[in-house]
Amino acid sequence: MKVIKLISKNVFRHKLRSILTIFGIAIAVMAFGLLRTVVTAWNAGVDASSSNRLISRHAVSFIFPLPYSYRDQLQKIPGVTGVSFANWFQGKYKDNSPDNFFARYAVDAETFMELYPEYILPNEQLATFKQQRNSCIVGKKIADKNNLKVGDIMTFEGDIYPGSYDFTVAGIYVGKDKTIDETQLFFHWSYLDERMKDVAGYGSGNVGWYIINIDDPKASASVSESIDAMYVNSTAKTKTETEKAFQQSFVSLSSAILVSLEVISYVIIGIILLVLANTMIMSARERIREYAVLKTLGFTGSTIAILIIGESLAISIAGGAVGLALTFPLANGFGNAFPTIFPVFQVLPSTILLMAGFALLVGLAASVFPSWKSSRISIVEGLRQIG
Amino acid sequence: MSTLVQVNQVSKIYYRGTIEIPVLQNLSLDVPEGEFMALMGPSGSGKTTLLNLISGIDRPTSGSIVIAGTDIAKLNETQLAKWRSQNIGFIFQFYNLIPVLTAYENVELPLELTNLSKKEKKQRVEGVLNIVGLSDRMDHYPKQLSGGQQQRVAIARAIVTDPTLIIGDEPTGDLDRKSAEEILNLMDRLNKEFKKTIVMVTHDPHAAQKAHLTRHLEKGELMINGDGK
Structure with a gap:
């Protein structure tokens, strides 16, 4: 008979209690994992940012455009290896339901994909995209969701940019890994610019922001300063920052919600710690007489402590394992249910480690008090306990 | 017969808050080796307090308890635990078996503290279960056994390590006649057969006759030095 055998038998001495506790830990670990994944999904754009890319936008606000004429000047700045640009298009696809919303950009077809090597597109599809002025590229998730294939037509009603727009799908891109957003659409900025000239008679010759590739990420601050200094006396001053900082500025708008989610995730762990501690205290109290008997037989307080710590860890590990196993299908379902809100929704290895770590920590912490108290029990007092 | 247990001028005082409760007062007692004492x-x-002191699960307030040459009052907790595992077999009134372990596993429990091989442990456990007449019940859990059978498992557990002294605290107190x-x-x-020294506490005169x-x-003092028979 080994101590491990006694631990395993003790775990299921009160089957219902143990199963409910394991289930409670599983739910808590799963909720923790899901909330952490929401937070990491929210920050996915920031995490996926390249350190080699700078974003230059209007100094007053993102909603003000910059002149197209800046493009050639930016290319001449030392350290700059590539320049592209984009506009936020928005528009309406099918209807106004959030389900059909995804990011749509007018980009410089010649240069944009070169600056974003994380978007994988077959060469022939890229060539077609560059050739056809009314073509577009869509992410695989959007293509799958809308049953789109190369050659299909996507019709948009413009809102910021008035008019109806028909785009032929020239290519479907995939991310180089699961952290890359596959829910975007890119079409020709030149097509939009011409439409603005012809249809609206205004708004042409402007871009939303510039994407600037630099050869050395360490030079990002100096290059940014050079760019902003160049336009400090112009009517369209720039604010240049790393792509990470640019993305962060969007995420920071919802930082209070994210902090709340993080706090809630830790509170859940705290609550389940108290639940397991209560279970272990009850179990240890019920077995005081048995512990006294074990001590009478010659077992030491350390053995008693090992029995309690082992039982607590066994319950928390079982709960953690069930919670981890449940998290993946749930996260998958959650990501599929909200593909446009969370284009990248995957449980990161760091989240898995945190979940497993907290399950272990909860098991250990919950056993500290009952194991300490039970290991110190006087045999005579213990033998007097009833039941 | 040589003396196995020497209780010398032992006093035991319990404290309830600041109140002293003297239980034993300058008590001396010798138990010869191979004796069966009630x-x-x-x-x-x-x-019961005297029994607890002799078995090393409690400590005297004053005096000494020497068992087979060892003054157990001078041992620290770890030494005392090891000494108990090697020298004492304890039989409780309410059996005190571990409910999640089978009869075999309960009897095997004290052997976990020895260096015996798995085979030796098996021989020992089966041997003592045979002595107490429960060879056919070794896979039963305590709740599947009668009170008498549970107590026999407890006796098997008490003797499986071949202890120097067997202590019984009202071992028949919870059983039918x-x-x-x-x-x-x-x-x-x-x-008689295995030459074990036994000290047993009992209320039952019939049990004492054995x-x-x-x-x-009475009131913490030995009243007479008579022969029970």
């Missing part, structure tokens, strides 16, 4: 006395006379008789006969057999020597306690 300790009798009314409730509160201190017989027939089961009690079986347990007493078994203890008598352990004493012992070869009876000592009476």
Whole structure:
């Protein structure tokens, strides 16, 4: 008979209690994992940012455009290896339901994909995209969701940019890994610019922001300063920052919600710690007489402590394992249910480690008090306990 | 017969808050090796306390307890635990078996503290279960056994390490007459056949008659030095 055998038998001495506790830990670990994944999904754009890319936008606000004429000047700045640009298009696809919303950009077809090597597109599809002025590229998730294939037509009603727009799908891109957003659409900025000239008679010759590739990420601050200094006396001053900082500025708008989610995730762990501690205290109290008997037989307080710590860890590990196993299908379902809100929704290895770590920590912490108290029990007092 | 247990001028005082409750007062007692001794006395006379002190699960306030040459009052907790595992077999009134372990596993439990091989442990456990007549019940859990059978498992657990001294705290106190008789006969057999020294606390005069020597306690003092028979 080994101590491990006694631990395993003790775990299921009160089957219902143990199963409910394991289930409670599983739910808590799963909720923790899901909330952490929401937070990491929210920050996915920031995490996926390249350190080699700078974003230059209007100094007053993102909603003000910059002149197209800046493009050639930016290319001449030392350290700059590539320049592209984009506009936020928005528009309406099918209807106004959030389900059909995804990011749509007018980009410089010649240069944009070169600056974003994380978007994988077959060469022939890229060539077609560059050739056809009314073509577009869509992410695989959007293509799958809308049953789109190369050659299909996507019709948009413009809102910021008035008019109806028909785009032929020239290519479907995939991310180089699961952290890359596959829910975007890119079409020709030149097509939009011409439409603005012809249809609206205004708004042409402007871009939303510039994407600037630099050869050395360490030079990002100096290059940014050079760019902003160049336009400090112009009517369209720039604010240049790393792509990470640019993305962060969007995420920071919802930082209070994210902090709340993080706090809630830790509170859940705290609550389940108290639940397991209560279970272990009850179990240890019920077995005081048995512990006294074990001590009478010659077992030491350390053995008693090992029995309690082992039982607590066994319950928390079982709960953690069930919670981890449940998290993946749930996260998958959650990501599929909200593909446009969370284009990248995957449980990161760091989240898995945190979940497993907290399950272990909860098991250990919950056993500290009952194991300490039970290991110190006087045999005579213990033998007097009833039941 | 040489003396196995020497209790010398032992006092035991319990404290309830600041109130002193003297239970044993300058008590001395010798138990010869191979003896079967019964300790009798009314409730509160201190017989269980004396038994606890002899078995090393409690410590005297003053005095010494020497068992087979070892003054157990001078041992620290770890040494005392090891000493108990090697020298004492304890039989409780309410059996105190571990409910999630089978009869075999309960008996095997004290052997976890020895260096015996798996095969030796198996031989020992099967041997003592055979002595107590439970070879056919070794895979049963305590709740599947009668009170008398549970007590026999407890006796098997008490003797499996071949201890120097067997302590019984009212071992028949929770049993019917027939089961009690079986347990007493078994203890008598352990004493006569296996030469085990036994000290037993009992309220039951019939149980005390099975012992070869009876000592009476009253208010923490030994009253007579008579022979129980």
